[in-house]
Amino acid sequence: MFEKKMRLDALYLFYGKMLTDKQNEIMDLFCNLDYSLGEISELNNISRQAVHDTIKRTEKVLENYENQLGLYERFSDKQKAFEKILQLIEEYETTHSESLILDVRKIIEKEIE
């Protein structure tokens, strides 16, 4: 559940600009400000079910953009590479093993090829 919300937040950050104003209004409250369905329902004077349906529909729109473009996945892969490099650097700072620096180089060369 938490991971699902994290993914929705990320997809909204990536593709939110492609949404309609109405979708954006609700998704901004839900994703960026972490409002509950009930709070969004009160604020917009619409039923909780309508909020739920809008979020579900918008999630499909965002997933569709990701299916088409796959840019969030590409971006996540880059982030993972940075995290791996950081881990190697931290290990190097403790052990001073030169082979770790070679491992860093290999990751980078793969990323920029």
Place this chain on the structure above:
Amino acid sequence: MFEKKMRLDALYLFYGKMLTDKQNEIMDLFCNLDYSLGEISELNNISRQAVHDTIKRTEKVLENYENQLGLYERFSDKQKAFEKILQLIEEYETTHSESLILDVRKIIEKEIE
């Protein structure tokens, strides 16, 4: 001119999936296969001017996606960070100056914050 084509190639790679089949057909020849306008014109049995106009219109569509989403710019920034790290690693391999490893760490921490 060369940089303009490089940018178009990159934007096509990023947002090409959002184009129509007809736009894709021409852009694939122009961007991925490096066909000239004349060659695309012959192959598709349309005028050189029509090919030119399609490419110009499609370029605007792609630039519009980039204006909205800015994902190519974000991606380029990541690539620049990888290139900078590689440069520091290469410098380290020559000088073995530990401060270069600290510089690598700073770049990564900025990227994954």
